[in-house]
Amino acid sequence: MLAFQILIDGFAVSALYALGAMGFTLIFGVSGVLNLSHGAIMVAAAVAAWAAASVLHTGTYTGALIGIAVALIMSFATYFAVVQPIQRSRRIPNEEKEIFVLTGTLLWGIMIQELIAYFFTNNAKTVLPIIEGVVNIMGVRTPQNEIFTAVVCCVVIALLWLLVNRTRTGKVVLAASMNPRGVTLLGHELTSVYIVVWAIYGVLAGLAGVLLGMFLGVSSYSVGPLTASAFSIVVLGGLGSVSGSLIAAFVVGYLETLTAYLINPAYRTIPALLLLVVVMYIRPQGLLGRR
Amino acid sequence: MSLKTALHASTSLIALAGAVALGLFASPALAADPIKIAVIAEAQAIAGASMPQAAQLAAEEINAKGGVDGRKIEIVTYDNHSSSADSVRAFQRAVNEDKVNAVIASYISEVVLALEPWAARLKTVMVTPGAASNEITKAVHKDYDKNKYTFHGYLTSASLALSVCDAAKDLLVDGKHTKTAVIMSEDAAWTKPLDIGYQECLPKIGLKVLDHIRFSPDTTDFTPIFNKIEAAKPDVIITGISHVGVQPTVQWKNQQVPIPMFGISSQATNETFGKDTNNAAEGVLYQGVSGPDLAITPKSLPFAEAFRKKYGNFPSYCGYTAYDEVYYLADAIKRAGSTDSDKMVAALEKTDWEGTIGRIQFYGKNDEFTHGLKYGKGLITGAMLQWQDGKQVPVWPKDVAKGQLKFPSFIKLTAN
Structure with a gap:
């Protein structure tokens, strides 16, 4: 009974973590950008979906789509207003650009967070679930929306795999992550590759944010923890490795759920962070990292 | 002494005389100086946002009736971003630079506990409209002479x-x-x-x-x-x-x-x-202690309605308490005849005020929760x-109830 409970709850949480972390790792893999405004974009998507569905009464599906659209816009805004100007700047030495991007996206994230708190308060919001009600799986009363969340996450992850490995655009993206110079030599504009990646990222982050808003709820306080959890999953899995992040998300998700059920909900995040420290000692490149 | 220096000296003298004269003229006007009350609040949280708004409403009502002995009440607000450090800085600024006479602060116990020693050091009356920890009033009881400036305007835990x-x-x-x-x-x-x-x-x-x-x-x-x-x-x-x-x-x-x-x-x-x-x-x-449809005293509903009319939504619980606090601070200043902190403390201790959340009296020096709100029938329940x-x-309770218990269908009350 308890084992099933952990299995089911852990799966939903892990799938959601995976979805949130994959866009994050994709951007790093392709363009070397660690986007620290990640959590803010996810929260913005969830709050937009909440505002659309609960304040403007647009309906659940439209609300969710609006949330994803907002994340997409924010993703492009992050790229064009923060990341690109830093990358193109001649006044910032090349070797310092990474740290500038890190700081820039962090500040950008804080700005978004403060704006959300200003306009929508820092109290938590929850997105109206697309499916309501519960089903009984092996004696575990499971909200249908939890199953829906897990299914959507798995489908989207599968689609992303297909996109990257089976389409031409995906292959260019993959190639850019391996050798950017090579891709330009083949006649592909790197900027348009980046735009594709930021678009994929926006949709993934938006979807993850909206689903998180339905499943657990978010507030402007969630911005920091969400960025941190994506960051630690990605570091654990190996920076830039999409499949590494996938595995790491499930490791972290199940470790947290096990802790919450078997030890104490108050210590939920501690073992995962300890594991991260251990992995950093033994295998600094992460589980599946290449560099 | 050359002519130039003599001239210089005489102009300085005239300036000095002028300043003294101005000062003399200014002193009778002191009586009409506003009474300044600081509100340090979690402005980004729904509960906190009501505090400065309610305090402002109370001040406007008091001022419309002529203020306190001709002195207007002025509310100075500070956003503490739910942080103790920001609150301490706001408190210091309120007292040292903005020269406030009293402070209304926060609904977070950790914040109020961080401010309590500052109320003692800067000898400034502080009332909290929303924190609950017992430690706030216990500290007053333990070291009365030092911490007597803190009052607990909301129920203790x-x-x-x-x-x-x-x-x-x-x-x-x-x-x-x-x-x-x-x-x-x-x-x-x-x-x-x-x-x-x-x-x-x-x-x-x-x-x-x-x-x-x-x-x-x-x-x-x-x-x-x-x-x-x-x-x-x-x-x-x-x-x-x-x-x-x-x-x-x-x-x-x-x-x-x-x-x-x-x-x-x-x-x-x-x-x-x-x-x-x-x-x-x-x-x-x-x-x-409050609610949009909860008539605890004759003042509760008119306040809620006036607040909604002015700000578009009903006040949070600390809105009610902050509103009351401005009123009984004004009442205490009037009775003390001064904004001297020690005199205000003495007057506040004798508070017997019908507010929006009940009848407000504070526990005394010898009670366990010194300067906490008295709880009980006829006071606040x-x-x-x-x-x-x-x-x-x-x-x-029954006398204010407007409905029966009602639960969604998934709730199974065992002994229905």
């Missing part, structure tokens, strides 16, 4: 626990034959004394405490907590939550936890809670409200 138990006795034990409970509270300064209070008073009213769960205030997934509670098979969950509210309530509904929630749930006191939770709040019972059809309906 001990009183809150009593209020919840009094309501649970009538509504649950007598009304629904409820026998067992699990306490579920967030780990924060204010819930430590609350939980002690719960564990003392629940068995006394006939509710056996089966388990006691404390969780971190940054918990987002409450599934394991609800599962653990359900496994203990209690008739009711007694809550002590404030930093969290929306998330546990929504997950309680989504997972259809068949046990009612009853107790302190500060976020549920917000008018927007129904919308924030997409009406998952239906059936949630929470203790409150608090009330129990329930979210029903998207509205906050008073269900206890």
